[in-house]
Each structure stands twice: as structure tokens, then as C-alpha cells.
Amino acid sequence: MDAKELKEITSQLSLLYVEDDHDLRAETLKLFSHLFKTTQSAVNGKLALEILEQNTYDLIITDINMPIMDGVTLSKKIKERFPTQSIIITSAHDQSSYLLELIDLGIDKFILKPFDMQKLLRTLTDVCTHIQNEKLIKKYKLEIETSNRKLTQKNVELESLVKILDNKIIQLNTNNKLINKIAQKSPKDAINTISTKPPQAKRTLIKDSNDMYIYNEYMVNNDLLELSTLEKDIAAISALFNLQESITEEAVLHLARNLSLYSKILNNYALFKKLSIEISTLADVIQKNPKSFIQNCCNIYILLESFIYVLKRWRLSLFVKGVRDPNIYDISMINDIKTIIIILQDNEGENSVELEFF
Known part of the structure; x- marks a missing residue:
């Protein structure tokens, strides 16, 4: 030596x-x-x-x-x-x-x-x-202990996520039972059933009204087709995310833009403002954290799919089946949105611990 x-x-x-x-x-x-x-x-x-x-x-x-x-x-x-x-x-x-x-x-x-x-x-x-x-x-002992603490925390988060999804399944089953109880009627009959104002209600009241008759008449004739188109686009992007190697920042930003457009349509109507605000918030967070979205796509994907599925059912139930309660699915969708936002914000800038043994 x-x-x-x-x-x-x-x-x-x-x-x-x-x-x-x-x-x-x-x-x-x-x-x-x-x-x-x-x-x-x-x-x-x-x-x-x-x-x-x-x-x-x-x-x-x-x-x-x-x-x-x-x-x-x-x-x-x-x-x-x-x-x-x-x-x-x-x-x-x-x-x-x-x-x-x-x-x-x-x-x-x-x-x-x-x-x-x-x-x-x-x-x-x-x-x-x-x-x-x-x-x-x-050093290795400390890294292992740190990694174990993070894995334990991840397990707690996943258990919490499972509980949220279990509750969501219960909510969806309950909502489906309520929807199935509604008699099958033509769109016009459904409109009349849930209407609280006469058909001649002035269109100038649309933005501030809580009248479901006015929402059906106006949105069916003006915005409903655009909402349906945006839903299909959002669902297509989400399907790409299921193939994790295909995820790009461009696709994530495109998703954020479509969500923003969807929220802007809903924001025109007082009855849908709460849901509009939540969707807009989700769009903003995704737009600001595309890398975090990609890194956590495996955790976010199931929540995003659940949100898209419920969003479609909400539109169909409201404007085709004529559900009495226009906010029946709000809790389910907002829960998905808030959980996705929590995952994105909690993981922003987070570095994973890698152990290298010799």
C-alpha cells in the first residue's frame, strides 16, 4: 500500500x-x-x-x-x-x-x-x-429508513384512495338506482316534468336562472353539442394516458385546454357554476404541472377515467333522461377533481429515493 x-x-x-x-x-x-x-x-x-x-x-x-x-x-x-x-x-x-x-x-x-x-x-x-x-x-441505513417512511406514507395514501374509490362506487350505484326510477319519457315530457317556469320564460334570464326548463331548451339548441364533442376529445386523450409510454406534455396541455373550454361553457349558467369552478381549477393545476401529471399518471388515470365517465352520465341524465336534480353527480365529480389536484400538488418537485448497492 x-x-x-x-x-x-x-x-x-x-x-x-x-x-x-x-x-x-x-x-x-x-x-x-x-x-x-x-x-x-x-x-x-x-x-x-x-x-x-x-x-x-x-x-x-x-x-x-x-x-x-x-x-x-x-x-x-x-x-x-x-x-x-x-x-x-x-x-x-x-x-x-x-x-x-x-x-x-x-x-x-x-x-x-x-x-x-x-x-x-x-x-x-x-x-x-x-x-x-x-x-x-x-448512509445506506438512513436511505433505507427514509425510503421505508416514504413507502409507508404512499401505502397510507393508496389506502385512502381506495376508500375514496369505494365510496364513489357506492355513490354511483345509488345514483343509478335513482335514475332508473325515473319514468322513460320523451325529451319534451322530461323538460316539462322538471320545469318550474312556463315555456315562454325569457331567454334573457338564462345566465342567472335556476330554471331547468330554460337550461334544457337553451343548451340542447346551443352548447350541448360542444360539450359532447369536448367529452369525446377528453376521453380520447385519457385513453392515450393508459399507454404510459405515449404520454407527452403536449397531450397533457391539450387535456387542460379542453377541460378549460368545458368549464367556460358551464360557467354561463348559474346552476352549474360550482362544477364549472372545480373543472376550471383542475385545468389550471394540470396546465401548471404537466411533468407531475406524467410522473403520477398511473395514480391519476383511474380517477380521470372515473371523472370522465361520471361527467358523461351527468350530461346524458340531465339533458336526455330529464333527472330532477341537476347537481346529482356533483359530489362524485368534485371528489375526483380534488383527489387529482392533491396528487399533482403533493408530488410537484418530489424526487424519488434510489438506492445503489455495490
Whole structure:
């Protein structure tokens, strides 16, 4: 092992070197400064402890025989506060009486003075390799714990989504039962059944009226065909999203534009303003977050399909079957819209955690 190979291991590590001999400390620090990312020195144990109050180091190398506080006392105090701290002891032959005590403290290695360069390099290689391995283990453990927390949160979100979809199925079944109870009538009879004002109601009242007769008469003759066309376009784009490799930002933005046009038609009528506002909000969020939409398409697709399906049933029930309650499907559609928006906004800018093992 030469210094160049050792540097590949130590180049990202920090070192605190404790030595009272000025000349030895200065000479050895020159070597250490080329090997370690950062180096710091102290002339005795007391100063070393003061430095450790402010900073942490991957490795501490300390002499035994020093004034004010020796290396044995320093090592005891360090191990009391930082039990896993890596420490290498430098000692002379006549200081071997301390070795058993230091072994009991968990000192990593011992180096005899004067230093033999090859032995010094081998010792540093052994200890620093162990330090790097421990750092990698901590890093991977942290990444795994973070990933597990995110997966747990995702499971909670998916469970919540399943509950929402279960409730939606119940709502759809209930609504279908109500619709099936309505007698089959011609469009004109259905209009008369739900009308609250006479046929001669003035068209100038349309935008502010809650009269279903006026909505049927006006929308059938003017906007209903455009709503149907937009629904088909929206459904076609959604079908493309089911083939995830075909998703493009252009398609997502086209979807947002069609939803916006749909909401603008509904916004002309007081009775549909609430639904119009929600659809408009969805269009705005999709337009601002096309990348998030693409990344989360697998979660959004089923909700989008549910919304489109219910939107079509709402239009047919209202203007063909003549349902009495024009807002019968609002809750179902608005729930889908709000859930899609939550998914888009929660995942905006979020980066997934990727683990790479070697």
C-alpha cells in the first residue's frame, strides 16, 4: 500500500492529530494534509478536548506522553462521550504498560515511534477502511429508513384512495338506482316534468336562472353539442394516458385546454357554476404541472377515467333522461377533481429515493 492508494480511502475523511513534539507534529502533519480532506492538530489532551467541543473528526491520532493531559486520559474522556470514535495511539517502546488499559478502552490501533512509513500506511489503511465502511453502512441505513417512511406514507395514501374509490362506487350505484326510477319519457315530457317556469320564460334570464326548463331548451339548441364533442376529445386523450409510454406534455396541455373550454361553457349558467369552478381549477393545476401529471399518471388515470365517465352520465341524465336534480353527480365529480389536484400538488418537485448497492 502506497500513499496514493491510501489517499483514495482517506480523501474524504477528517483527522485530529495530538502531539506535543513540535518538530514531529509539523513533519507528520505535512503527510497527513496530503492524505486527509481536513486536518487539525493540538499540543496536548486538554486542547484536543476543546477542539472536539467545536468539531467532530473521523479519526483521532494521539501521543501518550504529553503535558497537562496525556493521551490515555484524553482517550478515556473521548470514549466516554463518543464511544464509537476511532482512535490511533502513538507510543514509544517504554510506554507499553499503558497498552492493556488502552485495549480495554477500544482503541483501534497502536503505532510505535519512531514511525516506520510502511507500517504507518498499513495502519491508516486498516482503520480508515473500517471508518469508510461504517459511514457507508450508516448512509445506506438512513436511505433505507427514509425510503421505508416514504413507502409507508404512499401505502397510507393508496389506502385512502381506495376508500375514496369505494365510496364513489357506492355513490354511483345509488345514483343509478335513482335514475332508473325515473319514468322513460320523451325529451319534451322530461323538460316539462322538471320545469318550474312556463315555456315562454325569457331567454334573457338564462345566465342567472335556476330554471331547468330554460337550461334544457337553451343548451340542447346551443352548447350541448360542444360539450359532447369536448367529452369525446377528453376521453380520447385519457385513453392515450393508459399507454404510459405515449404520454407527452403536449397531450397533457391539450387535456387542460379542453377541460378549460368545458368549464367556460358551464360557467354561463348559474346552476352549474360550482362544477364549472372545480373543472376550471383542475385545468389550471394540470396546465401548471404537466411533468407531475406524467410522473403520477398511473395514480391519476383511474380517477380521470372515473371523472370522465361520471361527467358523461351527468350530461346524458340531465339533458336526455330529464333527472330532477341537476347537481346529482356533483359530489362524485368534485371528489375526483380534488383527489387529482392533491396528487399533482403533493408530488410537484418530489424526487424519488434510489438506492445503489455495490
